[in-house]
Amino acid sequence: MKYYDKLIFELSRPGRTGFSLPAAEGGMPVGGKLWRGSAPELPEVSEPDVVRHYTNLSQMNFGVDTGFYPLGSCTMKYNPKLNEEIAAMPGFTGQHPLQPKESTEGSRAVFEELDKALAAITGMKRFTFRPCAGAHGELTGLMLMKEYHLGRGDLARTKVIVPDSAHGTNPASAACCGYEIVVVKSKADGLVDVEDLKPLLGPDIAGIMMTNPNTLGLFEKDIKEIAELVHGCGGLLYYDGANMNPLLGVARPGDMGFDILHLNLHKTFSTPHGGGGPGSGPVGVSERVLPYLDIPHVSGFHGNFTVMLRALAYILMLGRENIRMAGRLATLNANYVKESLKDCYRLPIPSVCKHEFVFDGLLEPNGTTTLDVAKRLLDYGFHAPTIYFPLLFHQAIMIEPTETESPETLDAFIEVMRKIAEEARTDPGLLHSAPRTAPVGRPDETRAARQPILKYEA
């Protein structure tokens, strides 16, 4: 990897510029309420400066176009370039949200088609496309849950149940809606403990939030019974769509009894993500919640439209039959990696997983930690898996290979993971001192958190 660490401000030279504009017709306005007192402190650079700067920065990046990216819970599948072609069509990119309705027929057809496709895939009735990310979708979904209960005059429901294996966003979303969080425990096999759930249910429960398969990559087999119990006490079921990938075309949350869900289009439906976006977290609802869903049929503001375009392109490209293969291959790949490494890494839950699984550190750590393993992987050219999540296991390594990887890539990863296990036994210093090949070694995360430097200062 080529090392490049300049800030664009360091390239700035007074008066240098990459453009020339004609003089404003009728002269520039002078003064006025919105007139700024001093020129903005922007970098002054030429066009080649800009192009080389960002090209150099991009070469320090690691993405799914560079290599294997088994970041658990993030579904870093390959993003087909056809998606990009569709999203770049000028008929879509040239639109303005406020242009006349009669001139946006095509875009509205995209919404309608995507709505129908997602409803067919999930078993939900309708979707809203406004939420711009998974967590945004969760918040929207929980607000819908609240509206549902309040709209029925049911004011007593103040609690939301969340499993101890849940993504952190689940309790956060519920708390943002004013709900008290009640945690339901998992059994030793990693699934929600139905017996622990029963006494928590009552007239004060607004609903339960579940991820299925859960964050350990395990299918919640008791979901039908859980749905009956929760509905029986008057609560709703929320489906966190983060792990929808293995279910594509195989099973539908709507059929399991879920009432509200969000999907992460950027994960499951193959649009570029990481580094903060852009995401899209449409929320779908069942028949009973449908009256509370705000579906804007006219407004031009629908969230991240080009992400939706890419998702629709992906769904249509695969079609009904092939989309079934996506989930199945993701499951096959995860189980292949898991079974190939379980004699080197501690596998706390040995059952068949879905799209991802969790190791609890090395079997013979010899003084090394999961962090050391993850850092050493960088030296071998792989992105590290998710580490220290879920919190159920203290040395968690969460691996999600996705369906788009070839057997050769998986085998190369397995070989390196085995080699690292061997290094831990024979030469643990190699792990402690990793990464050696990355432009930055180990950042001081503690100091960064305690004394963050949040802006550039010359």
Add this chain to the structure above:
Amino acid sequence: MSKIVDGLLYSESHEWVKVDGNVAIVGISDYAQSELGDITYVDMPEPDDEFKAGDDFGAVESVKTSGEIIAPVSGKVVACNTELAEHPELINEDAYSAWIVKIEMSDRSELDSLLNASAYAKLLG
């Protein structure tokens, strides 16, 4: 091996309690701080907040994760260790001198359900 101090009481969720008359001084154990790693922030309640035993009343955040602080006894907060706002690392340096809150107990009998040093040592194994 984590440090355990004789004479303190411990909860199964790794808080320690020092009894001072009717006041319970609460912190997190050495085991808890070592599991959390470098602590970056302590979320504390306000004085006069009231809690029941088992309520979570704050959180300890580290680079790696975040852990809730569970009230080992019921009562009213009478003091918070404001020094931790600027220096959360004090918990890493000595978990047993870096107390987090002082709680005026409303039911001293709850102390009976906490663990003594040897029972806590057994819990950690």
